[in-house]
Amino acid sequence: MILMFPLMAFAQKTKKVCGEYIYYAPSTQSLEDAKYTALERAKLQALADEFGTVITQSNSTVMTMENGKTDSRFFSLSGSEVKGEWIENVGEPEYEITFEQNMLVIKCAVCGRAREIQNSTVDFTAKILRNGTEEKFVSSEFHDGDNMYLYFQSPVDGYVAAYLIDESPTAFCLLPYQADSDGQQFVKHGEPYVFFAPEKAKEEMNLVDQYTLTCSGAAENDQIYVIFSPLPFTKAVDNAGGNLLPRQLTYREFTEWLANCRKKDNRMGVKVIHITVRP
Incomplete structure (x- = not known):
């Protein structure tokens, strides 16, 4: 009983979560890359639904040089970070692949074990x-x-x-x-x-x-x-x-x-x- 209790207590900290995402892939992206992107976003959706999100913003400047001329571009990206982390998949992800207006559309559904991010x-x-x-x-x-x-x-x-x-x-x-x-x-x-x-x-x-x-x-x-x-x-x-x-x-x-x-x-x-x- 002494050995089992810590394992039982820790198991309560993980939850089974499920999510799905519909991804519209650009024409330059391969099928495998598009499936991977859809899977990762389905995981994030599952974590966001269960644990919520934190709004973030990041700024960056990209410097390039071409034909002796320097060009700089400034990007400001806002988004959200989920307050949970994916531990492992439960079963295999499911995909539905269709085409809409000559665009590859991938719907991915996935379930897994996750836990809330702790300090x-x-x-x-x-x-x-x-x-x-x-x-x-x-x-x-x-x-x-x-x-x-x-x-x-x-x-x-x-x-x-x-x-x-x-x-x-x-x-x-x-x-x-x-x-x-x-x-x-x-x-x-x-x-x-x-x-x-x-x-x-x-x-x-x-x-x-x-x-x-x-x-x-x-x-x-x-x-x-x-x-x-x-x-x-x-x-x-x-x-x-x-x-x-x-x-x-x-x-x-x-x-x-x-x-x-x-x-x-x-x-x-x-x-x-x-x-x-x-x-």
């Missing part, structure tokens, strides 16, 4: 850097041959892991490093880390993996999952990758591992960073 998760900093190890090199746009680095900082001691999810989808373990037999990457509070750069390594340099992104065909849309917890956790069970690729596992295995970790640890936080790799 117990740690707010850490994670940024993806392109071809440089300083924060000014933050970018979500990469080209074939670009080097990628991860900037990380946390207000408390803990453990961090990072995975790249490609369009296949396959999960590649970027951190902890392949030569690290512990399967854990410890970080100290307040210290800035730049991973994947030997010159910035706080551990032995021969442990550090370096990553160069490649793209030979159409642009690829990938996701970087950065996972942090003050409590120890080990990376998912994975397999050696071929052709100099990182260790990998299927997307289903990755999501099951992450869901199990988050069920046991309500202080674990996850940030998903979207990047695009072009030829």
Whole structure:
């Protein structure tokens, strides 16, 4: 009874939620990308319906140079952030695919287990850097041959892991490093880390993996999952990758591992960073 009670108490914090979304895809988007977008928005709709939203606004300036001329564009984006987080799917998503006025229309319905976002998760900093190890090199746009680095900082001691999810989808373990037999990457509070750069390594340099992104065909849309917890956790069970690729596992295995970790640890936080790799 002593062992069972904490499990029962934690189970009450998760709820089954369901949502659906109708997505009108642009002509330039593939069917698989459109289905993925519809699925993610159906999840957000389910979370918003159950837990509510917080209104947010972000501003950004994009600088471009072409034919010796500099052009700047200012964007102001307002939106909402849901006050819940998706833990795992329940069953398979259902899709209805139709065409209206030569436009691809995808209706997605999905159910899953979710929980309200609590203040117990740690707010850490994670940024993806392109071809440089300083924060000014933050970018979500990469080209074939670009080097990628991860900037990380946390207000408390803990453990961090990072995975790249490609369009296949396959999960590649970027951190902890392949030569690290512990399967854990410890970080100290307040210290800035730049991973994947030997010159910035706080551990032995021969442990550090370096990553160069490649793209030979159409642009690829990938996701970087950065996972942090003050409590120890080990990376998912994975397999050696071929052709100099990182260790990998299927997307289903990755999501099951992450869901199990988050069920046991309500202080674990996850940030998903979207990047695009072009030829």
